[in-house]
Amino acid sequence: MKIKFILFMFALTWLTLLVRVFLLSVESNSYYEKLSYNNTIKIEQIAPVRGEIVDINNRPLAINELGFKIQLAPHLTLKKNSDIFESELATLLSLLPHLDKEKIIKEYKKSDSYYNHNFIDIVEFVSYEQIMPVYSILSLRENINVVSSPKRYYPHNEAAAHVVGYVGRANKDDVQDDPLVELIGYSGKSGIERYYNEYLQGLAGKREIKVNANNQEVEELSSQMPVEDRKLTLNIDIELQKYIATLFENKAGAVVVMEVNGAVLSASSFPEYDLNTFVTGISSEIWEKLSNSLDKPFTNKLIHGLYPPGSVIKTGLGLLYITSPEVGQNFSVHCTASLPVGSRVFRCWKRDGHGSTDIKKAIRESCDDYFYKGSLKLGIDKMSDGLMRYGLGKKTGVDLPNEFVGTVPSREWKKKKYNKSWYIGETINTSIGQGDFLTTPMQVAQFTALMATGKLPRPYFASMLGDKLVEPQLQEVLDEGELKRLPTIQRAMYEVCNVAGGTGTNYLKTKVKIAGKTGTAQVVGILQNIKQRELEHEMEYYTRSHAWFATYGPYENPQYAVVVMVEHGGHGGAATGAIVSKIYDKLLELGYIKTEGIER
Known part of the structure; x- marks a missing residue:
């Protein structure tokens, strides 16, 4: 029995050795071959x-x-x-x-x-x-x-x-x-x-x-x-871009020049900074200077600058008014320059009022009272829903990173953000683009293109990725009634720029027949007990209103939307009219605008 056990153990030992030899010499060959390969091949x-x-x-x-x-x-x-x-x-x-x-x-x-x-x-x-x-x-x-x-x-x-x-x-x-x-x-x-x-x-x-x-x-x-x-080919024209920069010398703000289909020909946020300083690392001295500037040169104001739009939204809101059963196309008011609501008085910018005012006059002369009273009829829910449908309060989809959304105030928005109830005075403030209403210049450019053509474009900078052409994207956001009444708004925008009493007429001097809407967006509120408002040029610079001018041209054949916003510029037309005029003339000079848009 002992001999059998010894023979068994002897055989088991040899078998184990043979298996181990087999594993090392045959089965592990691929492993060591790979290890050797990795040691010699890089x-x-x-x-x-x-x-x-x-x-x-x-x-x-x-x-x-x-x-x-x-x-x-x-x-x-x-x-x-x-x-x-x-x-x-x-x-x-x-x-x-x-x-x-x-x-x-x-x-x-x-x-x-x-x-x-x-x-x-x-x-x-x-x-x-x-x-x-x-x-x-x-x-x-x-x-x-x-x-x-x-x-x-x-x-x-x-x-x-x-x-x-x-x-x-x-x-x-x-x-x-x-x-x-x-x-x-x-x-x-x-x-x-x-x-x-x-x-x-x-x-x-x-x-x-x-x-x-x-x-x-x-x-x-x-x-x-x-x-x-x-x-990567952009729609940007650098000659136009540099020309516009000369118009903005010593000013802060933003400019967008966009084809009505969304192709951005020029877009600037001012002040600008030298890009080459960032490639190898910016010095602490330059960084401190730029980052501490009150004009915020690092902020891309095109998509990250949030501003009250002021009166530039009156075109879209006016379209909602004249196409809604609550207000209607024949709605008019008698503006006396003040509207008492509860314990507050909401004033029109014109001290002696505008008198009898319909939709065209309300847009042409930017009558606040018309929009105050129309908002009380339409209500904040339909106002905010309509304006968001027109592209405000949401991303435009432009091909730049981290675009901001902005704010179109509403009951739901206020409840979610502050857990508070909505007040009627907030509806009135919203009707003139004030209060909590915030937009970006890119949103206003998209919105203006919608007013020009009836279609909402996606703004885009890239023209070609290699040999692949980037196609425009247009949304149909207006219903049948809005499309039918849109020419009324367009005519009113024409009168803003070309008819006596228009808020932009006296400040424009361009060979191109354009349409548009001015806007003066307050930075600080006006106390109720102030009877006579301080003039913009008398105010401290950083308390002055932002100046907007949202335009398109030529009027009869819309090709471009041009939006100019000057921070703390004061009155919209006065601060921006010359810039807008020179941009359109430059578009004409460079051959972008066809001759049928020229005044003869």
């Missing part, structure tokens, strides 16, 4: 070149400036290699004396470790002109690597800054959202650069190479080129 990603952004006439707005980055071999800060590090550093500084020694040391030590075997970036960008005279010397040094590295450059500096946007160094959040950003090192931070970042940055290529035990390349096994240099 996959190297190739960063794509970012696509250029150009205007509608193929003029560059964002390009790549040719240059190089400098890298150092790892582990040179180890005690045994410290002399090599100092030597390489001295060589670099002797050849390129403009480099910052302390910054180089800081960048190197930040990435150097026992676990890092890749070359370390120490200088992000050196221009082609600077590197070429010393390139042959640097390329012979085994611890220094010079790699092609284009830098984003904005040839027009501050022009169209808030539209084009800028790129900056990638942070952890950027890398987490898109691993390709870690390879590239930077990403779009604002504007078109951010909205179309994925398209512009392209796709990485890769090289499969064989390396030796020292991690040195022996052979290239395969390569795949990156998908890169994707061109």
